[in-house]
Amino acid sequence: MSTHRRQAISAALQAQPTFVSAQQLYAELRNAGERVGLATVYRHLQALAEAGQVDVLRTDEGEAVYRRCATGRHHHHLVCRSCGRTVEVADRAVERWADRIADEHGFRDVRHTVEVVGTCSACGAS
Amino acid sequence: MSTHRRQAISAALQAQPTFVSAQQLYAELRNAGERVGLATVYRHLQALAEAGQVDVLRTDEGEAVYRRCATGRHHHHLVCRSCGRTVEVADRAVERWADRIADEHGFRDVRHTVEVVGTCSACGAS
DNA sequence: GCAAGTATGAGAATCATTCCCGATAACCGG
């Protein structure tokens, strides 16, 4: 149905350079003057995630963070633990690996989670 | 120092066939007659995790689940979404993949998360 | 504009996890 709030949230997410939590996005929307409720942010973020339009993952502390990715296709992330810079990685090699492993053990309908974190060249003050 | 509680918790975890949450382990310990506090279960689980003696991962709902694995070496898991059966997978291929990807983008000190879930042959009522 | 059906927002309710702090138990030199 209507999409005023939805658009605002979707746009705000679009503008984020890194993964953000629902709380962060909520704070930014409020600062930007949007009169939006926290529940609504959660609702739309979930909807977008289910629709496959945003990627979700969890920080080590268990907080869910969201990001609108450049491509709608399946991919993984390489994230800088310091600045949050994120590189989207679409590489069939890891997909094949997951399928092979599952196959070897007789598992069906496999789904995988693969994330890589490190320190990017800009942050690595080696 | 004291190790009564620590042992009990460690042993209880050992006895689990699948990943369990702190809450579940707490419940089992109480049922087994152990007079233990929830905070203590969390404390030791974290300690064990930091010591690398147990693996931790998060369910889709964000709950942390723990498991004492057969090997102390780095490995990944193939988990049945239905019965929880877990296969420990130690395969250098995915390690190499992660390192290569990180390298290609100039990331250092990389760490990765790789989990695979599916339906095992016993549960797959195809 | 109107009725019917959503979406929304404020605040309460949940729930895992963490904090706090007095009580308890392990250690240790004597």
Next chain:
DNA sequence: CCGGTTATCGGGAATGATTCTCATACTTGC
């Protein structure tokens, strides 16, 4: 074995993210 010292416990309060509830504010089709 004893008292003093110190690390660990347990229980209940505190936290913080996420979800629920429900009265109210939009949308949409007419």
